[in-house]
Amino acid sequence: MKLAELRKTTPSVIMLGSHPGVIQSMLDYDYMIGRERPSIVAIIAHGRKLERYFWGEDEVVIPVVPKLERLKKNVVESCNVVINVQSARRVLSSTKAAIEYLPNLKIVSIFAEQTPEAHSLELREIAQQKDVLVVGPSSVGILLPGVFKIGAIGGTQYKQLVDAKIAHPGNTAVISTSGGMVNELIHIVTGGGYGVSFAMALGGDRYPVTDPMSAMLLAEADEATEQIVYFGELGGTDEYEIAKLIDEGKLTKNVVAYVAGVVAELFDTPPQFGHAKALAQSQDESATAKKERLRKSGVVVCDHLSEIASNLSGEKLADDQNVSVITNRKKRPFISHISGDVDGDVHLLGHELLETVENNSLASLVLSMLLGKEVKSQKAVEFTDLVLKMLVDHGPYVSGAINTIVTARAGRDLASGLAAGLLTIGPRFGGAINEASRGWVDGVTSGMSAKEFVDSFVAKGGIISGIGHKKYRIDMPDPRVNMLMKFTGNSNGDRYLKFAREVEAITTQKKGNLILNVDGAIGAVMLDILESELDYTPDELRELADIEFFNALFILSRSVGFTAHYLDQRRHDEGLFRLSADDVRYIE
């Protein structure tokens, strides 16, 4: 792993777990150094679909998915940094999974404290095999000034980041076993006028995945680094290894070190200090012994922190850090992907309203708005047009239309009449397209056969949405379904329709009228088109069912029918409708 390579890449970060304070600080850093967009591209967590953060004074959303497998392909490909903020017991498994799943991963930073030593050692092996720089556990992160800030390192408030003077790179590497002290050292370095080439908190465990020696060698190989500031502690023998590297000529850059823990000499039985490693198990592991050993190899070992800055040399950083200023942040109560004002004009789906109106058919506008993004596929638009027309009305006898008609005759207004009809739409009336679509997605992605799919419904005692018709039968097919078949031949092999047909083949063996009905066919073909023409993933299709996109098509189209029935009744003006006594059988 070479830092020079990392400096050239554009960071694309995935966070395992969510730590809003850390995320915001990373975005603030991106903004401060003038990046055009946030380095964090996704969050792996449960419960939400997106999280909102500030981008300068503005707001951005970061997508949240429940597991790595749900990430979009381009995100998987582009991701080169992972920051893991999950709990200690999940550190090993989640880090391992990320290293295996993300082909271009270069860096992992692990935040959790109390990770078992054995897990860290296992990760060390994996990291070496895959040439991934894994920092931590219990690391507050890595900072590569001008490139990225991974983790809380450097601070979690915008002002802190500005005050730390870390927007631009310098000549001094900061390597620390302590998270609090890494920040302190950064301030010492920049306070002395020098810049940071990179800073790294290794974590205070006995076996951090990246140990101080590896970090030193990283600094040695880094062309930007001229000198190294190191913070170590009592406990462990890392400083002996560092001294050995120097003696062997493998570490030649000037090291200015502070090794904490001489105070342990005050205790009869020294306590376990703050960090896991910080307990000297033998005289060799004492701070005094380690300081002496480092000095012998020519390391500048400081007894006081304030001596560090005066032992640094080389080019100083320009005073003017020239970073963006943030003065006003306001969290908006709502976000919208559909429309909003831009410079005083209403914009719809990214274009000025009139421009959108001029360039779209009604079906194109409807599909784009319902999907929340501009749709360019002609086939998808034409299919939507057909569906909207096909669903517009199915006679005055159906529940929804009756409610509208009764309400109209009661003298209520249009909105009430329409609402009365719409309020009828649900699991038994009109909702079948949505449920059928969900069924086809689940069926296809679960890998079960059509037979197993049917059996699962039989076992639950439920009916399969999209299957069955009152009138039409296998030998007398629904002409509307035939019309929909014009839109097959999609690039995904029509896999949803194919599955629906396989289900139909089984159900019609049981009963001739258990055919694929118009709801089931609309759902299946729409799924095939969305997947083939608009690159929807199965998870996204399932989400469309969750938010009732397919229901929306029905409601929208049928609103025309209900409205028509309302107006029709008002034109007749027959007066209040009432059933007669013999329409209802009273049972005493």
Next chain:
Amino acid sequence: MPRRKLSEYRAKQIVTTALDVPYEGWDNPDKLADGTYVVKVDQAVKKRFKNGLVGLKLSASEVKKWADQTREKGYEHFIVEPYREHDQSEERYLSLTRDGNGMHLTISSHGGVDIEDNADTLETITLDDATDWNTLAKKTRLSAEQLRALVDTYTKNYFTLLEINPYIVRDGVPHILDAAVEVDDAAALLVDAWGEEDLRRPPRVLSDEERTVAELAEKSPASFSFQLINPDGSLFVLLSGGGASVTVCDEIYSAGYGKELANYGEYSGNPTEEEAYIYTSAVLRTLLRSQAKKKALFIGGAVANFTDIAKTFAGICHAIDEYGEQLQKHGVHVVVRRGGPNQEKGLNNIRAVLDKYNLTAAVYDQTVTIDAAVKRLIEEVAQ
């Protein structure tokens, strides 16, 4: 904190299970059948023989009496085993450790208390795929299966040290006379063979405040520690952060005021306001009790990454306000040095409450170094 000692009783149970040999031993010294026993304090104390913490060749009633007497010295955990005569020449040594280079087995045909005198007989082998288990079996008098089982049990139970010293082998059956096991306490929730209740630390008489902090630490997801070094010291510290807390104490020590340092301690992991209040109160009560003529307190630490300074300082301010008049009476002066999120608000608030009782020596942000702040603290107690 990661490496902790397991009770000898639990260690022997796990080890004998791995070796597939019976284990005869009890952790209750009060209810034994007739017999001759050896009883030991099982509380991670060193040099038990020398300190009279082993009772040899005792009857069941003598064990109970011995245990009762030892309890009066402050010990509460014991291990009792049948007493068996053996010759010191039979004693052997075996240990397992793991570090970044792998698992290491150290063995010797000598063992027991004299192992350090026979250090030249110790042989350390790093285990890997090429390990010749049969040769090791001959050297240790254990079977290859038993050796491999020890390695497995080490890994499975998250040991960080396994030392069997000594064991003897009679008729091919190993007897574990003493075993020390250290485990990674971060793995407490991942293993079945041991739990938090099996972890031992040497008994130490805690002050009320030390106990308060220990209890606080147990309950909170944040971490707290507080240890008295010199109850009548003049310099008290209320610090945040594992690295910074050691650094501040080091700076006091290196300035030649180590003997004046009254306590070590730190809080970290973004504690709540209430927790910061409880912790501060414990430190202040200890400070008020010190007989030192001049007393000073250092509050703070390094530049925090994510700990909210305003929030934690609010708890600290609350406690200072409560003890303010007493602190003033004792002539205590306070140096604050801290940076981090919301530092301005935090520092302003603490300055206000310190000023209210004339306790302020100095309030610094990160532009003043830690050692400069410590120097200012020492000025308060220096003649």
